[in-house]
Amino acid sequence: MYSSYSLCKYLVSFHILAIQLLIRSVSSLNITNExxxxxxxxxxxxxxxxxxxxxxxxxxxxxxxxxxxxxxxxxxxxxxxxxxxxxxxxxxxxxxxxxxxxxxxxxxxxxxxxxxxxxxxxxxxxxxxxxxxMINEHVPRKMNYQNTFSMHNTNNVKGDTKSFNKKTRDLLQRLIGEADKEGPDGVELLYYAVGEERIGTRKVYAMVECVKDVADCRLCLEWSIKRLPKCCDGKQGARVLGTNCNLRYELYPFLRT
Structure with missing residues (x-):
């Protein structure tokens, strides 16, 4: 039987272990706010x-x-x-x-x-x-691609990059269809979708998202997908961001479930 001291020590150790596991779990998802x-x-x-x-x-x-x-x-x-x-x-x-x-x-x-x-x-x-x-734009906002930029992982995909690029874009295109659907309330579009897919020996994690006041979510995301070959061909991870929409894919999970 535990003494009150040893039980307290045990509970503290368990609490610390739980916190450590939580930290490891969160860090393993690569969730940052850089x-x-x-x-x-x-x-x-x-x-x-x-x-x-x-x-x-x-x-x-x-x-x-x-x-x-x-x-x-x-x-x-x-x-x-x-x-x-x-x-x-x-x-x-x-x-x-x-x-x-x-x-x-x-x-x-x-x-x-x-x-x-x-x-x-x-x-x-x-x-x-x-x-x-200073500009008060009317809602829904029209597409504006001036304030758009891209980022990518410096590492290249090994193997058949052409197939990897195509299947990744297909995954993103499928997610656009999900983001462009009405939500459960039937009032507004979801504007957000995530998914994953195994491509060869790798698993690709992806996300698409639109800002909730844009006029055409699908148009913005499809334009962003077309930018990927120009900026991020064969890269292990990439994203295109702007003030209307953004998308991202990685070879590791980067979102909260």
Whole structure:
């Protein structure tokens, strides 16, 4: 029979082991929230400290903070007209509640650091993106491919790269069909889909996602797939990101289940 001390010691050891297993499990999924890229909207100019634009921006940032935990998506403007402040923000489909709120706070801090006093700018992280602008776009937003970029794993696929590329694009194309379906409520499209498929001896994990205010999710994702041969031919992992949609594939799991 355990003494009270030895039992306490046993429970503490078990608790530590459980935490270690959880950490290993999360890290094995390669879930990160690394900074990926940013773009300051220099054409929109800068604001002076204490001006109305700064006050509107700060107010809008605070006002929308709590919505990130419940909805994971924001398209909000301070007012109509040329001097409005607009925020578009979205968390990745597997990032919810407190994780989404944390990513929002990280993105806001990152924007302020990398685009100090800029009236607008865009910043991307693994789990979310933030777009701040003077332009208040009507919803649904039209496709805009200007603020798009790609990233890829530096390692090449071994073996038949042509077959790997084709089957990976086929997987992404299939996921587009799932993302472009109506959700359970029948009101809006899912705009998000994940999947995996064994290609030869490898298993490929993939994701497609659209920002929830875009006019044509399928069009945006199909355009992104067409970019893969130009940027990421034969690579073990790749992604195409923008302010309308994004997609990604890897040879390891990178999403929460």
């Amino acid at each position: 900074y990926l890229n940013h773009k300051c909207r220099v054409d929109q100019g800068k604001y002076q400290p204490g001006c109305k634009y700064e006050k509107d921006l700060n107010s809008l940032i605070r006002f929308n903070a709590d919505d990130t935990s419940t909805r994971g998506f924001i398209h909000s403007a301070s007012s109509e007209g040329r001097n409005s402040t607009t925020i578009i923000f979205q968390c990745r489909g597997d990032t919810h509640k407190s994780n989404c709120r944390t990513c929002y706070d990280t993105a806001v801090a990152g924007f302020r650091k990398r685009c100090p006093r800029n009236k607008g700018g865009i910043i991307w992280y693994d789990q979310c993106f933030l777009d701040i602008s």
